[in-house]
Amino acid sequence: MQVNNSPAAGGPSGAASAFAAKSYIETAMILATGDEVLSGITLDTNSHYLAQVLFGLGIKLVEVRQVGDSQKALVAAAKEGFDKVDLLISIGGLGPTEDDLTMVALADAAGLPVYRDEKVLQGIKDYFESKQRTCTPNNYKQADFPVGSHILANDHGTACGALAPFSWQGRTKYLALLPGPPFELRPMADNHLAPLLRAYVHTSYRDQIFRVFGLGESRVEYVLQPIIHRYGELKIATYASGGVVLVLLRELTLGPEPSETFLACAEEIRGLLGNFIFSEDDLSLAARVFELLKTRELTISFAESCTAGLLSGALGAIPGASEVFKGSIVSYSNEVKIRQLGVDPEILTKEGAVSEACCLAMLRGVKERLDTQIAVSITGIAGPGGGSEEKPVGTVWIGIAYQEVEKALCYRFSSDRAQVQRMSVLTALDLVRRMLLDLPLREDVPTDRQ
Amino acid sequence: MQVNNSPAAGGPSGAASAFAAKSYIETAMILATGDEVLSGITLDTNSHYLAQVLFGLGIKLVEVRQVGDSQKALVAAAKEGFDKVDLLISIGGLGPTEDDLTMVALADAAGLPVYRDEKVLQGIKDYFESKQRTCTPNNYKQADFPVGSHILANDHGTACGALAPFSWQGRTKYLALLPGPPFELRPMADNHLAPLLRAYVHTSYRDQIFRVFGLGESRVEYVLQPIIHRYGELKIATYASGGVVLVLLRELTLGPEPSETFLACAEEIRGLLGNFIFSEDDLSLAARVFELLKTRELTISFAESCTAGLLSGALGAIPGASEVFKGSIVSYSNEVKIRQLGVDPEILTKEGAVSEACCLAMLRGVKERLDTQIAVSITGIAGPGGGSEEKPVGTVWIGIAYQEVEKALCYRFSSDRAQVQRMSVLTALDLVRRMLLDLPLREDVPTDRQ
Numbered sequence: 048m049q050v051n052n053s054p055a056a057g058g059p060s061g062a063a064s065a066f067a068a069k070s071y072i073e074t075a076m077i078l079a080t081g082d083e084v085l086s087g088i089t090l091d092t093n094s095h096y097l098a099q100v101l102f103g104l105g106i107k108l109v110e111v112r113q114v115g116d117s118q119k120a121l122v123a124a125a126k127e128g129f130d131k132v133d134l135l136i137s138i139g140g141l142g143p144t145e146d147d148l149t150m151v152a153l154a155d156a157a158g159l160p161v162y163r164d165e166k167v168l169q170g171i172k173d174y175f176e177s178k179q180r181t182c183t184p185n186n187y188k189q190a191d192f193p194v195g196s197h198i199l200a201n202d203h204g205t206a207c208g209a210l211a212p213f214s215w216q217g218r219t220k221y222l223a224l225l226p227g228p229p230f231e232l233r234p235m236a237d238n239h240l241a242p243l244l245r246a247y248v249h250t251s252y253r254d255q256i257f258r259v260f261g262l263g264e265s266r267v268e269y270v271l272q273p274i275i276h277r278y279g280e281l282k283i284a285t286y287a288s289g290g291v292v293l294v295l296l297r298e299l300t301l302g303p304e305p306s307e308t309f310l311a312c313a314e315e316i317r318g319l320l321g322n323f324i325f326s327e328d329d330l331s332l333a334a335r336v337f338e339l340l341k342t343r344e345l346t347i348s349f350a351e352s353c354t355a356g357l358l359s360g361a362l363g364a365i366p367g368a369s370e371v372f373k374g375s376i377v378s379y380s381n382e383v384k385i386r387q388l389g390v391d392p393e394i395l396t397k398e399g400a401v402s403e404a405c406c407l408a409m410l411r412g413v414k415e416r417l418d419t420q421i422a423v424s425i426t427g428i429a430g431p432g433g434g435s436e437e438k439p440v441g442t443v444w445i446g447i448a449y450q451e452v453e454k455a456l457c458y459r460f461s462s463d464r465a466q467v468q469r470m471s472v473l474t475a476l477d478l479v480r481r482m483l484l485d486l487p488l489r490e491d492v493p494t495d496r497q
Numbered sequence: 498m499q500v501n502n503s504p505a506a507g508g509p510s511g512a513a514s515a516f517a518a519k520s521y522i523e524t525a526m527i528l529a530t531g532d533e534v535l536s537g538i539t540l541d542t543n544s545h546y547l548a549q550v551l552f553g554l555g556i557k558l559v560e561v562r563q564v565g566d567s568q569k570a571l572v573a574a575a576k577e578g579f580d581k582v583d584l585l586i587s588i589g590g591l592g593p594t595e596d597d598l599t600m601v602a603l604a605d606a607a608g609l610p611v612y613r614d615e616k617v618l619q620g621i622k623d624y625f626e627s628k629q630r631t632c633t634p635n636n637y638k639q640a641d642f643p644v645g646s647h648i649l650a651n652d653h654g655t656a657c658g659a660l661a662p663f664s665w666q667g668r669t670k671y672l673a674l675l676p677g678p679p680f681e682l683r684p685m686a687d688n689h690l691a692p693l694l695r696a697y698v699h700t701s702y703r704d705q706i707f708r709v710f711g712l713g714e715s716r717v718e719y720v721l722q723p724i725i726h727r728y729g730e731l732k733i734a735t736y737a738s739g740g741v742v743l744v745l746l747r748e749l750t751l752g753p754e755p756s757e758t759f760l761a762c763a764e765e766i767r768g769l770l771g772n773f774i775f776s777e778d779d780l781s782l783a784a785r786v787f788e789l790l791k792t793r794e795l796t797i798s799f800a801e802s803c804t805a806g807l808l809s810g811a812l813g814a815i816p817g818a819s820e821v822f823k824g825s826i827v828s829y830s831n832e833v834k835i836r837q838l839g840v841d842p843e844i845l846t847k848e849g850a851v852s853e854a855c856c857l858a859m860l861r862g863v864k865e866r867l868d869t870q871i872a873v874s875i876t877g878i879a880g881p882g883g884g885s886e887e888k889p890v891g892t893v894w895i896g897i898a899y900q901e902v903e904k905a906l907c908y909r910f911s912s913d914r915a916q917v918q919r920m921s922v923l924t925a926l927d928l929v930r931r932m933l934l935d936l937p938l939r940e941d942v943p944t945d946r947q
Contacts, residue, residue: 083736085558087549088743092540094563099537108535109570111563113544120559144718203912228737230912268594286533287678293538349806349827355813356799356806359827363805366881366914374833376826377799377809383824383867387837417833431816462653462680464816 070212070219071249074132075101077111078124080139080149081227084113093138093225093232100236104244105252106134116140118148122156125222129157129215134244139227141206143185150209150224154193157213157222161191167198171205193222199239204231210243221247253305255313257294258326260477261489267292270319278312290473291332294320322486325477332476333361339483340371340421347479348417349375350388350409350424352400353443358425358472373419378409388412399438401426406444406455414448421449421482423475427458429467443471447478447488456488520662520669521699524582525551527561528574530589530599531677535565543588543675543682550686554694555702556584566590568598572606575672579607579665584694589677591656593635600659600674604643607663607672611641617648621655643672649689654681660693671697703755705763707744708776710927711939717742720769728762740923741782744770772936775927782926783811789933790821790871797929798867799825800838800859800874802850803893808875808922823869828859838862849888851876856894856905864898871899871932873925877908879917893921897928897938906938 077097083089094111101108109132114120121140128135140149154161168190175182192198192209199208206226212219223240225232259267264287271294275283282297294316298309305313317324326335340347349358359375362368376387381400384390390408398404406426414422427443434440439459446455456478460470481488527547533539544561551558559582564570571590578585590599604611618640625632642648642659649658656676662669673690675682709717714737721744725733732747744766748759755763767774776785790797799808809825812818826837831850834840840858848854856876864872877893884890889909896905906928910920931938 082734083738083743084545085548085561086745087545087547087552087558088736088745089738090542090545095534095537095540097537098535102537108537109565111535111561113561115559230916284532286538288533288539293533295536295538346830348833351806351809353813354810355818355822356801356809356825356827357813359801359806359829360804360810363803363807363827363829364915364918368805369829372805373830374827374837375806375829376837377806377813377824379809379813379819379825380796380823383798386868387824387826387866416837418836465814466680468814 070133070247072106072133072221072244072247073249074107074109075134075136076109076128076132078121078128078135078137079111079113079227080116080121080137081113082116085115093227093229096229096233097136097138097225097236100241102254104241105248106244116146118152121149122152125153125156129220132220134221134223136223136225138225138232141189141208141224141226143183143189143205147188150188150191150193153222153224154211157193157211157215157220159193159195159211159213159222162194163187164190164192164198167192167207174205197243199223199225199235199243201226201231202234202238204228206231208235208240210240253298253309255296255309255327256329257296257316257320257324258330258332259292259294259320259323260290260325260332260473261323262292262320263287264292267294267320271316274312274315274319278308281309281312283312283316290470322481322484325480332473332480334365336476336479336483337362337365337368337371339480341367343483345421345483346371346373346419347421347423348373348413348419349422349475350413351375351377352379352384352409352424352426353429354425354427354468354471354475355379357468358423358475361472361476373417376409376413376417384409388416401428401438401442401444403444403455403457406446407453410446410448410453410455421447421479423447423479424455425471425475427467427471429464429471431464441467443467443474445471445475445478447475447482449482452482454488520583520697522556522583522671522694522697523699524557524559525584525586526559526578526582528571528578528585528587529561529563529677530566530571530587531563532566534563543677543679546679546683547586547588547675547686550691552704554691555698556694566596568602571599572602575603575606579670582670584671584673586673586675588675588682591639591658591674591676593633593639593655597638600638600641600643603672603674604661607643607661607665607670609643609645609661609663609672612644613637614640614642614648617642617657624655647693649673649675649685649693651676651681652684652688654678656681658685658690660690703748703759705746705759705777706779707746707766707770707774708780708782709742709744709770709773710740710775710782710923711773712742712770713737714742717744717770721766724762724765724769728758731759731762733762733766740920772931772934775930782923782930784815786926786929786933787812787815787818787821789930791817793933795871795933796821796823796869797871797873798823798863798869799872799925800863801825801827802829802834802859802874802876803879804875804877804918804921804925805829807918808873808925811922811926823867826859826863826866834859834862838866851878851888851892851894853894853905853907856896857903860896860898860903860905871897871929873897873929874905875921875925877917877921879914879921881914891917893917893924895921895925895928897925897932899932902932904938 077094084091140147193211196209196211201207208225210223267285284295286293356377378384381395388409389412394404409424424446430440441460443458460467527544534541590597643661646659646661651657658675660673717735734745736743806827828834831845838859839862844854859874874896880890891910893908910917
């Protein structure tokens with residue numbers, strides 16, 4: 048539902064004019080509330096999402112704070128935030144229940160009175176009517192906003208958000224209020240908050256992010272060492288994130304074009320990291336592989352054992368995957384390997400399921416039976432059980448077939464079951480990328496271990 | 498590697514005795530550092546993990562704070578933490594590079610001098626020797642700890658952690674320092690930090706968590722309303738988390754046995770939520786299904802279309818899954834549905850891939866071909882494309898077969914691709930649970946929308 052999508056600031060008698068005394072937003076803090084995060088029940092993904100939105104806008108996020116469901120803690124943290132940053136974004140507490148006090152508490156902290164928005168109220172009443180449910184006075188309070196707010200429409204619920212300017216120790220600050228459920232927060236942040244904030248951003252960074260797979264973070268840092276100090280006016284930073292390393296190149300600029308230094312530095316990074324860079328345009332490895340397959344009009348299939356469908360799921364998560372992805376055989380048991388992939392039972396007896404021969408047999412089986420131009424097979428020991436001295440936990444064979452090439456490579460991943468499965472999926476995707484770009488296929492394991 | 502696992506507090510001349518003046522730990526704050534989290538590159542999962550550990554110990558986590566890689570911000574936040582809580586846990590900044598300053602900065606903030614631990618130093622040198630790499634003076638600083646520390650062994654790297662008591666405004670407080678990489682932090686928290694902390698916990702909660710699937714959070718709240726106020730001395734709270742609702746029942750108690758009130762209230766919750774409760778023992782839905790299959794010695798297979806392997810991956814993520822899970826056919830394309838599952842091409846032409854007939858044909862195909870006692874099939878429209886008026890995005894057929902039962906149910910999930918896929922996987926798992934427990938199979942979609 049969409050209760051309100053008015054772009055005008057709300058409130059009685061020209062409170063909207065507060066927005067006229069516009070002040071630039073350079074820094075932000077996120078303040079999230081909820082006992083469920085602090086008691087370990089819920090993983091907070093909202094802050095991460097908003098961090099990306101702010102990063103894209105060029106607003107520096109200086110702190111994320113999570114406090115419990117206590118109005119006192121909330122208000123104290125908000126006031127510290129008002130002191131520190133230009134924009135405070137609060138998450139959660141906009142529901143209709145008694146516990147949902149964020150809107151009123153933070154308006155009060157910011158010194159703003161609250162008004163009831165008639166248009167939003169009508170939207171809420173209409174919504175309940177359309178669902179043939181009773182709208183109780185509890186629900187009315189979801190129409191209350193700080194005076195001067197831009198109301199942010201909620202396309203998936205009745206809790207509208209708000210962006211309100213206010214005066215704090217002689218400066219204009221901004222308070223944004225967003226709902227907690229991720230499927231409400233995300234579209235609100237993207238479609239309603241970000242466009243408003245864009246008008247208040249003065250400085251803008253120019254960023255280029257290089258995504259790297261196949262080298263650990265410390266190795267990437269080492270490789271880039273020679274240029275990090277040479278380009279003093281640029282920021283070069285590396286981050287490890289779920290098996291992938293990101294290299295950030297940033298210059299502070301307001302011009303429409305990148306500087307020559309920026310371009311030269313980017314070129315040096317490309318030269319140093321070469322084909323370990325799989326993306327310069329924010330695509331994940333799965334998305335990059337999808338794009339490569341799509342532009343070449345190729346189809347792919349997978350035979351998965353120890354990854355149990357996670358490789359298929361990674362590609363299947365990309366919108367439009369059906370254009371290239373025909374399907375997979377998840378052959379967790381030997382029986383399925385034999386019957387659905389045509390693996391010779393003798394291979395399983397003599398060499399075992401985790402072997403080059405089995406990996407190649409799975410590969411041929413899936414490529415032929417699912418009739419795709421490219422195929423990948425994975426068989427390994429994800430652990431925690433099942434390892435031996437000869438084949439320890441983390442031993443994974445990955446096979447790839449394309450045109451006349453058919454190859455199986457052996458990897459030794461370390462750490463726990465989830466990590467072995469994740470690295471297997473990423474490595475398989477990277478093998479596809481390398482195969483399609485005619486790059487060497489690599490067998491050494493990337494690692495961040497010291 | 499394991500650099501040190503000495504349980505004794507370290508440091509020169511009896512600094513260990515600081516631990517003798519033992520003080521109980523009731524509250525904690527987590528302080529994480531890193532520009533990569535604030536710039537949206539990395540999702541912080543460490544805080545969530547530690548929140549669970551603390552919750553299990555009965556230590557109340559009152560705040561999580563993330564600041565950037567600035568020593569000033571780190572120290573300021575730590576000092577605020579020392580004022581507020583008994584235990585401050587810092588994450589990250591224990592590496593060997595110049596930027597890694599957390600250990601020294603926080604020791605200084607706590608007023609503790611730093612010493613170099615000879616045993617840890619030797620461990621680091623041995624490690625580099627075993628890898629035939631050069632140990633530089635940079636690496637030596639990973640042997641520096643606050644005086645009086647219990648050193649926490651790192652089983653997966655050279656960065657040991659520490660738990661150090663110190664005096665702050667006349668009270669004993671505790672500073673814990675943990676490394677940032679999750680595969681280092683998790684075992685350190687579980688195996689080395691938690692056992693130490695247990696000795697400092699005085700109050701202990703008695704908790705019971707009921708995991709619920711098939712009802713939205715607001716519905717669960719509504720259903721529990723009659724008892725929430727009746728048991729004033731107990732805490733009853735509901736949390737929504739990734740499609741599942743958790744109901745927490747807590748009493749503050751020190752006795753070995755739950756009170757009669759607690760038992761009575763738990764029984765009332767069971768009565769009100771009935772078979773929507775799938776777990777009272779911290780098992781995920783996939784783990785519960787695994788357990789049900791295992792105790793009944795049943796095997797399972799899946800035919801997945803729109804979930805593209807995610808259902809298989811969910812079960813395959815459980816250690817030991819191979820005991821019950823034989824495999825899957827991921828039939829993303831019609832061709833694979835026909836050839837690998839034996840779906841009649843006429844069904845696809847006349848009814849389409851997202852239909853009861855196709856769902857049932859996939860079900861029969863996978864059950865027969867993978868030869869399992871129970872089978873599940875999923876075919877639907879995950880979006881964002883592919884929807885029509887008759888079959889909008891979110892339309893998903895899920896089939897289940899066991900013994901003489903063979904059934905396909907139609908669901909309408911809302912929201913985005915990831916959410917449709919996630920709800921499809923959870924619903925399929927819940928259907929297996931219901932089937933095995935002889936409970937009614939449900940077709941109405943759980944939702945949290947207002």
